[in-house]
Each structure stands twice: as structure tokens, then as C-alpha cells.
Amino acid sequence: MNHSLEKLEKVIVEGAARLLSRASDNHGLKTDTLVPRIRSGVNKYILQDDPQAPREVVADFIDKLQADDLCLIIACEQGDQAAWSDLVERFSTTVRSAARSASSNEEGAEDLAQSIWAELHGLRVREDGKPAGKLAYYSGRGSLAGWLRAVVGQLAIDQHRKQSRLVQTEEDADFDRIIQQGQEETSWSGHGEALDPEAQISRKLAGAQLQKALAESVKRLTPEDRLLVKLYYFDGLRLREAGAVLGVHEATASRRLTRVHTELRDEVQRILVAEGWTKVETERAFSEFAFNLEADIEPMLAGESVLLDKKNEIAR
């Protein structure tokens, strides 16, 4: 065990030396300064999933780190004022842009952009006497600009949550009521049909069971497939955009979605049959509810647009 750890440590030290030599400006950093940061990244992204990862994999991981960005951030963390000035000068535009995207108004964006530097530097002090800022969490795996955008995004979400907890306005309550009302109006009942009460209840129950089975089937999908379903159906992304998030081509995403449809249908049938349905009943339920949903889709969309309009009005 110790032997393998020593080997790993050697790989990391050698990788750190290579990284310093790769950097166009290493800010006078030493290998010893870099090793803890690199070790942290290796543990997080490789050894956590595969503790016995080959040395080549670790070396490859280190060689793909952003050498210049990582050196700049570590230099800033070490209190190098020149590096800090360089960081602010090079990335203030990126931070401002990310803040504008994350904030609903210009004033909020400016506040966010200003607060990000304090967050990066850290207002508190660690045990070793150095500021406990977010700079310590940059591994160098992705670009520094992307990491800064992510930091800004998270900070915006945090601020929004705090504000949401503090102020639960009457308008929000109204909005929730509107959503609830809209959902009740558009759920499984079908539009313009005069069914007898017994049939309506029976149908609602069947619909609820089908929906529950479908939700359960989605949960049983693999993480990547579930993420695809969430991105496409829940977040409303196009297949191209969803594929980009997953790192696959649009055509691959499309094929994967078709496969997911089949798997979900089979899984729903399996769940419903286990609950006492016959296969014919499940088939009929699928076609019947799909038909009703198709008929209802336009009123639903219209209702959604009304809800969105009201939400926007409340937000203003």
C-alpha cells in the first residue's frame, strides 16, 4: 500500500514538474507548492472512482491540466499581488459578463461582479493563516474562465436563495395558486368530453397510476439517460443542446432518446403488470392517455403561456 502510494506520489511530483515547465508564466512557483493541489485533483477525479488507477492515467490527467491558469490561481492564493492584478485584469470582463447573465438587472449584476473577487480571495482565514477563498477549489482541469463563470453562477444562486427565504411575497403565493389551479385544470381529465362520474374517476386513477409508473421508470434509467430525459423534457433543451451537455452528437442523442422511449415503455408495462394490470390494459392506457394528451396539448400550452405571462408580471 505504502509502495503504491509512493509510486503515486512520484507520478504526481513528476507531473507537477512537467506542468511548471509547460506554463508560459509559472509565477516563480515551486513543485512543492503545486503538488498538494494536483494531489487533491487526482483524488477527486480519479482515485475516488478507481483507487487502483494506473500511473499512466494519473500522469495523463496531470498533463492535461491548464498549466498557466493553475499557476496563476496558486500564485494568487500564495499572496502574489502581481498575479492577483493579472487575474483581475484578464478576467474582470468574464466575471462581469457572467454576472450580467446570472442577474436579472444591471445593478444586481454589478454587485455580484464586485462580490466575486472577495469570495475568491476569501474573507475568512484558514488554520495556516491564509485566506479561505474559493481559489483553493480550482483544480486546473477546466479553463479558468469557465470556472469563474461557474463560481459567479453559484454565487448568484446562493444570493437568490437567501432572498427567497427572507421574502416570501404575497405575489409568490398567488403564483403558486395559479400554477396549482392550472395543473388541476389540465391534468388527465380530457377536454370537452362528457364522461359519467364513475368513468371519470376510473380514468383519473388509471392516469395517476400510469404517471407514477412512468416517473418510477425514469428514476430507474441510467444517470446519463435520466440526464438526457431531464435536459430534453424538463429543461426544454433541443437535442443538439442536450447532446452538447452530454458530450455527444445530436444524432447520438436522438438515437439514445428513441432507445429510452422503448425502455421506459417496457418498464412502465412491467410495473403496471406487477400491480395487476393486463398487458392489453397497459397498451390501451398508453394509447388512450396519449390521445387525450395530444388533444389537450394546445390548451395546455396556452395555459402555460398565460402562467408564464403572469409570472413575468409578478416578477416585474
Added chain:
Amino acid sequence: MKEANNNEVDLLLRSLARRGSSAMSNASSVGNGGGVSDHLDADELNSYAEGVLPVAARARYSAHLADCDDCRRLVVSLNQVAGATTQHATPEKVGANFWQKLAGLFSLPVIRFAVPALMLTAVIGVGLLVFWQQRGRNEVAQSQAPANSSSPSPAFGDSGGTNNQEAPAVAAHNPSPSTSRIDELKTGGAGKNLVEEEKSRDAAAPLVGTELRTDNTPAKDGTPKEAAADSASGYRLEPRPASEPPPPPPAKAMGELAKANDDERAERPAKREDQNRQYEFKGAPNDERGPSRAAQQNNAVVQSAQNGRSGDSITTRSRGQSGLDKNKKTNEVDSRTVAGRRFVRDGDAWVDTAYDSSKTAIRVNRGSEQFRALVADEPAIRTIADQLSGVVIVVWQNRTYRIQ
């Protein structure tokens, strides 16, 4: 069937998403008291969005992203920015390729073949241009030859009067009436016909009337051949500068023609009368580009007018005016149809196309007692004799008469 099943699942998923998103938003508002500590950190989010994570770590984070709206939204926005950055960088790459391609077009291996090919194309183009110009000039020269040869034609005006009532009929039988008019003007013998037709203003065809007026226009200036050529070419005539020498005096018939048109002359502007005019083609932009002036003055007026054009005009004319070319070819044959008989010019004689040289012809002198008796019996022969000057060999009712 499978597609229909997929559509059903698709609709159900959409419905679930609508219901599920609100449920999740409610859950999110309730259960997220712990802040972002349970979520992916910025480095993980960014690494995921940029697609630089190892496979195992990526699968781990995918599971979280599938269930966490906030992290997923952040990853989506980061991914879109990263994608936009990549797309922004792509045009630069394309631009570099474009310049590389452009530079490749002017590279030595390409130029080595492209330059000779371009030069060869240019030489062929110039050669074709010169060839077309030469061809146009030759065609003009050929078409002028019969016109010149017909000008010394004898005594068409001596034919002893013209039957005005026959003129429309002649025009009707002639396959190319305008050509015959041009010939008449060129020979000068038709001038009398024109004068008489103009004076009598009989019931000639409108087309013929138009031609006559057109043909008469140059006669006002005493340049009938020029007028004939110009009217045939279809170009509008314009007065030449006064500095140029006047055309040679017209034939005797043209004097008569000019005399007959005194009334029209009176209407013409006085300054045009004062000028010694030659006519040139409006389309000729530069006289210097044509053949030498000395040659023009030595030749007939028609040739002079035609040679006054630029090479381009000649080329255009030879290519574009097929109708004019047809007329000129008809001039070369020089045939006429009178009283239903077709005659071909053979030297000074008009020979019936039905004439058989093996048969003996009956000689009849114009004005003789024999001639009067013949035309009394056969009025059509009188018409033929009147229309055609000089010796006429006509086959009539299986007999051949040589009227001279």
C-alpha cells in the same frame, strides 16, 4: 408501430415534465436549506460542462445533475458559453484555412499550369475576334460585288415606259420585293418607276409604298445607291460632316428622280440642302477604324458607306442581320418573275428559266410589226417586254421568242 409507441411515451413524458417540474420546484424550495454544499462545486460543474472529466467521474456527476435542477441549469449555461466560445473560435480556423487555400491558388505548382492556360485562352480569344472581323468584311465585299456589276446595266430606263398597274403584281410575284427595289435603285432604271409610282400614288401595297418613300429619301440628296444600301441595312442615316467630300454625281435617272421629288425637297430644312452630305451609319462610332478613305472614294457610294463603318459594326451586321444577307445573296443570283414567268439574267439578256437552248428561238425586234402582232395576240409578252430591258428570251406556249 414502434414509432407510434415512442410518440405515446413522448407525450406522457412531456406531461410528466410539466407536472414534475412544479413538484420539483416545490421540493427545491423546501429541501435546499443546506445551500450549495450538497451540490457540485464550481470546478466540477465547469469540468463537466467543458467535457474534460474522466468517464467514471462524469457518470457520478451525471447522476447528481439528473436530479438537481440548479446544478443542471448551471452546467447547461456553462456548456452553452463554452460551445459559443468554441464556435467563435471556429471561424478563425476557417479563415486561416481560407487564406491558406487562397495562397495555395497562387502557389508555384498551380501557377506553372494556370499561366500558360490563361495565355492560350487569351490567344484563342483574340484569334477568334480577328477571324470574325475578317469574315464580316469579306461578307460585305462579296455582297457588294453583284451590286457593282449591275450598275453598268444598260438601258433599263430605255424600256419604253412602265406599266404602273403591273407594278404591284410584279412586287407580289417577286420573292424578295425589297431586293428588287434595291436593284432598281442601284441600276438607276427603276428611278423612273419610282417617280411614276410616286406621282400616280396608285394602289400599291403599303409595304411597297413605305419602301418607296424610304428609297426616295437619299434620292433627295442625289445618292440613290447609298440610300439603297442604307435602307437595306436598316441603319438610320445621318448627315456626314461638311468637311468630307461630296459623293460622285448620280446617274441620269437619279436626276429625274430628284426632279420628281421637288415637292418633298421643299419641305426639307434649308441647311441640309446647303451641305454636301454623305451618309454614314449611326452605329459607327469611329470612322478611323475602318478601311482607308481613298479606297472609299474610288469605289461606289454604297461601298463607301459600308466601308465607313467600323470593323465592329461590320461584324455585328454580318452576324446579326440575316435578312440583309439573304437580300444580298438574292442580288448575286439576279432573277425576276414577270407575268408568271421566271427570268434569270445572263449578261445583257433575261432568259426564261424554261428556255431550252436546243430549240430555235424566234427573233422579234421591239417596235417591229411582228412584235406588235405578237403582243396583240399575247398581252403577257408585252408585259414581259416592258418589265425587262435588253434581250429577253421567253418561252410561251411551247415557242421560244427572242425579243431584242
